[in-house]
Amino acid sequence: MKYKLLSIKGQGGVNIGDYIQALASSQFLPQIDGFIDREKLKDYNGEECKLIMNGWYMHNAQQWPPSSKIIPFYVAVHFNSTVKDKLLSDESIAYLKKYEPIGCRDTNTVKLLQSKGINAYFSGCMTLTLGRNYHSEIKENKYYFVDPYFVTHWNLYTILYNAIYLLFHWKPICIIAKKHPDPKTGFRKKMIMTTFYREYKRFFRKEILINAEYTNQQSIEYIRKFPTDEELLKEAERLVKCYAKAKLVVTSRIHCALPCLGLGTPVIYTEDAHQSEASACRFGGLRELFNILKWDNGHLIKEFDGKTPLDDTSSWSNKTIWKELAERLATQCTRFCK
Structure with missing residues (x-):
């Protein structure tokens, strides 16, 4: 067969x-x-x-x-x-x-x-089930932000607000903008990443945000770099092995968050509170498995217990209802x- x-x-x-x-x-x-x-x-x-x-x-x-x-x-x-x-x-x-x-x-x-x-x-x-072959007892002091959800609705107020905030937090935002895979460049990208920084800084210490690795899971670049199915599967395996060793993963991708549960890697799922029905219909029964940060009207809302902002000394654990x-x-x- x-x-x-x-x-x-x-x-x-x-x-x-x-x-x-x-x-x-x-x-x-x-x-x-x-x-x-x-x-x-x-x-x-x-x-x-x-x-x-x-x-x-x-x-x-x-x-x-x-x-x-x-x-x-x-x-x-x-x-x-x-x-x-x-x-x-x-x-x-x-x-x-x-x-x-x-x-x-x-x-x-x-x-x-x-x-x-x-x-x-x-x-x-x-x-x-990915913990079957890919669970790692070795954990590195690495944080991964994989397509963390945030969005800015630009108007005169948000432009001025972000510009002033960027002025006072120039260095960390520049570091994050350089790491983040968003294809935009220059001052425009820094303004976009200002929205990310000012909200996520409420839940993660600055040191975590500037030292984290930033990546995405959907891009035309995957086809350019990995043109065959075999190469794409190998790249998926490489990512899973990285997630298996991570200290914490923050993501809006369910096929990053769910694998992290299976791997035993602490994960926080980020979501849009106003996503379309075509998107929301995917989550029935899955959403309950996660610790969640919800983006609602320009702000993150915490939907889990535990002290924040998180730092390197914070202990973190996932829910366990996924195991069955x-x-x-x-x-x-x-x-x-x-």
Whole structure:
């Protein structure tokens, strides 16, 4: 039997979190015999293969349901609200019923499938299992800020406010602006990073913010640097190994935050309080797993216990309710891949 992984490349670049999901699935495969593009599932005409179907579905709904040459295991799937009608046609419902029960990454997908008479349950995300192969007992004194959420709505007041704040905090903001991967440059970038600094400084000491590593998980640069699926999977593995050794990760990416739970790395999830329905529908059942900083009307709001601002002496721990989900996922995937 052949075993393959899902790959996902978009015109706007790569979300390396999709390959972190693939990495989680790869832990259970006896071997990796290639990749199948998530947006071309119906077109697949290679050898019959087993495929763990965890992921976000999908941009190209015309490619659903998948090829009959794919033997699927439906676990940790999300059907987005933007394409739910196309993905739950009569043909699709009949197809999914053949592979019940369907494990869903979020409770919104559970409700959506159950409303169509499909046996579905909340499985959580495959990345919760990454501690199986990638947990590290060695922790470095490193802080990672991975796409931490913040936004500035520019008007005369915010321009003046940020300009004055920048003047009085020039050095630390310049250091952070140089590190942050935002492609903007010069004074404009410093003004943007002023918004980040003045709010996040309320919860993290200045020393943490200026010494942290800043990175992103979605960029066109991933395609330029890592043109093949194999290289992208390797880069995902490199990031996971970094997160495994981190002292703390702060991120708005669920496929950074969820892996950190599985790895046993302290993580704070940052979110937009006013995100779109298409974005919010991904989080049912997952949000409860995190310690959260919520961005609401230009300010961060803490939704967890504990003293802030955090410094190098602060002790930090995640919630533990994710562990049962991870154990069940590991058992199910091991059984499927035998």
